Structure formats: C-alpha cells, structure tokens
Amino acid sequence: MKFSDETLRAYLEGNADAAEAAAIEAAIETDLALEQRLMTLDPLAPVVQSVFENIPADAPQLELPQPMQVSTADASGGLWRLMAVAASVAVVAVSATFWATRPEPMGWAEQAAIYQSLYSPDTIESLDSSPVALDAQFARAEAQLGRSLNRDTLETLPGLELKRAQVLSFKGKPLIQVVFADDQGQPLAFCVIRQGEGAPAKDVKLAAISGVATATWAQDGYGYMLIGSSEQTDLDQQLNILTTTFAG
C-alpha cells in the first residue's frame, strides 16, 4: 500500500485514524523504504536529538585494563611473550575481581525491607486512612494480587492501626505493601507478593535486614513478609495471627 506524506505526518502527529495507523504499522514490518520515510518525516526526532546529542558534554571517564595484544611487527623472543602473559593475567584478574564483586541481584524480601526501613513516623502520619481510601486501596491491591488480603484480620491486629495498602511491583510481579502504625506511631508493614504457582513453600524465617526485624514465609504461590520498625520490634504476636490467616 502507498501512503502519502500527509498520511504519514498525520500518523506521526497522532491524528491518523485507527485503521490507517494499523495499516502503516503493519506495512512497516516489511517495507524498509516506508520506515525510512516515516523516520525522516518525524518532527520530534530532530528536536529530541538536538537536546541530547551534547550530553554528556565531555567524554566520560573510563578505567580500562591495559591492552593484552602487542604489536605484531617486531614481536620476537621471550620478552614480548612474557609481557603479553603478564598483561593477560592482569586482564583476567581485573575481570575476575569485577565478576566477583558484581552486585548480587536482591530478592523481593530484601528490597521490601530496605524500602520499608526508609519509613518514619512522619511518612505514615499524613496517610489518608479513611474507610473510603482503604476500600479503594484494598480493591486495587486484591485485584492485582488475585487473592483476598483478609482485611478484617489486618484491621484487628493487636496494637496496630491499619494505615494504607499500596501496590508495588517486583520484577513484574505484584507486591502489596500494607502499612501499619503501632501505638507509638512507628511504621510496620506486611507485604505479600504473588510468586506464581510452583514457587516453593518456605517456613517462617526471621532476620534483621537494613536495621529492621523481618519475618518471611511462602506458601501456595505467595510470599509473605512482616516488617518491624526496628531490629528490636517483637513480631511474635502479629506473626502468629498472620501465619494462621495466610496459610494458603
């Protein structure tokens, strides 16, 4: 199909009708010339390019290992070979160090704990915890999660006031963070992530991560985590209730 420049411009400006847009997008798959025309006509590309082309202003700083190849012209005898071996050992050493010290990808629980550890009483003090707000938050969270959050239980946890349910995401999986305030106004959280069927069940594990006490467990494709406000937070009482309620 042949498209006029006018049609292509309308497409680029978001003014083409749906059928035209679909036809252009389908034709692009196989039509290199059309792709080129469309790119040339795009009014936005040169503007964005002019803004970004000089960023960064200076060539970025790099620390690279020395080259391991030596000139081929007069490479003779053992000295060159020795140097090459030394250089390659250096490269391997640098690479190995880099490899060994590369950051391990963090798990969801670790990240959730770190995130939660940034909460202070001020963070949760101003949250809208009206029934209307909580209704909407729980509806959204449960829809994302595909299971009930047993709000009745969460609202009656001893010593805790329910403040908010928030939808987060970890590697594409819905992660729900339910925040509470204890009687001192300190923030605690209960997190649930949908890990998918076949995720291994795990018994309750206690750990202090990023300065906060945590308890994690997993069952039937969901991971759970209770997070205290400090390393000293005693999670026992709530944990008993939650592990019973969220047993599957």
Place this chain on the structure above:
Amino acid sequence: MSVLAPRAQSVKSKHTQVEIYSMSPDISSEQAVRGAIQTHSKRVWRFGLALSGASDVADDLLQSTCLRALERHHQVTSYDRLDSWLMTICRSIWLNEVRARSVRKAQALSVTPEAELVATGPDSETNIFAAEVFTQVMELPEAQRETVMLVFVEGYSYREAAALLEVPIGTIMSRLSNARQKLKNVMQHDAADTVRRSGK
C-alpha cells in the same frame, strides 16, 4: 609471524558460535572493541542515563559495559555494529544487575531528572526549552524512554531498535506514538515561542 597475533578465525564453542569473517587480519577483535568503546562511550553513557535516569548510575553502567565488552571481545561476530552490541550489553547489565536497586532508590527518594546536564548556551529561552524537553523525555516510562533514545537520539531504525530491545517492531512504533503524545505539549509550546520570537 608472532604467535601472539590473533588472526581471522572461526571458533565454535559449546554456547556461542563465533565467526569472524569481515575483519582485517591486522585488527584483533580486542582492538576493535577498544576502538568501539572510545568511539561510542558517549552514546553508551547517554543510553545508561536514559535507562537509569541518574548520571552516577550511567557512569557505572558505562564502566561495567566496557569491562564486560572487553571480556567478551572474542564473541564479536562482525565489526559493523559494535555500537548496538555495546548498547545491548549496557541494557543487560542494567536489567539484570542494577535496575532493581536503582529503581527502588528512585522511588523512595523521588529523584528528579538531572536537567542540569543540558548544556547552557547564550540564549536563555532555548535553554529553558532544552531543559523542558530533557525533563519530559526523562519522565517518560522506561520502555518509551529507552526507545526514544535509541531511535530519536541515536538514529537506530525501528527494526534495529526492535532487535536491540528484543521486542516486535510494532511495539517500537506504539512506544514512539505514546511518547510523541506525551511530548506534544512541550513541542507546541516551543512552536508558540518561535512564532512569538520571530514577531509573526
């Protein structure tokens, strides 16, 4: 001839088939990769910025990308598109090793795009506009941002960007359409400014 000079060769390993055929016999793959790093360091850094939204992360991504590329220089199959190879490595490091940390940090601390990176010229209106475009682009969702960067800024074709990002070409086009819609306002604003300045 020295035993130290690698020559054009075809190596088949268990995981990767590496065929080096278009190379000059006097250039080793390592030299080619070093050359590509020098030539493309700015664009890799820029791509790192587009991915992460933070210049310090872009610094780290570039450094890691270059080291990784040098480790893997023997995997190079063609010297034609070492730039997209570097971009692919950069993105893979971002996705697999850096993203989770950085995104979490950004969410928690509400990092704003670093508009001060935009070079300042003599014309303050142009500067304001450039900073606005920069901010708007950096505030696009990540998928749109990386696509805009590859196509609009680095000049990759839709299909090249599709290959690099491992998505269908239709996805590239819809990401760009969505980005255009969001960037429209700032552009219209600019058009109005230009008209005003030229006294029409």
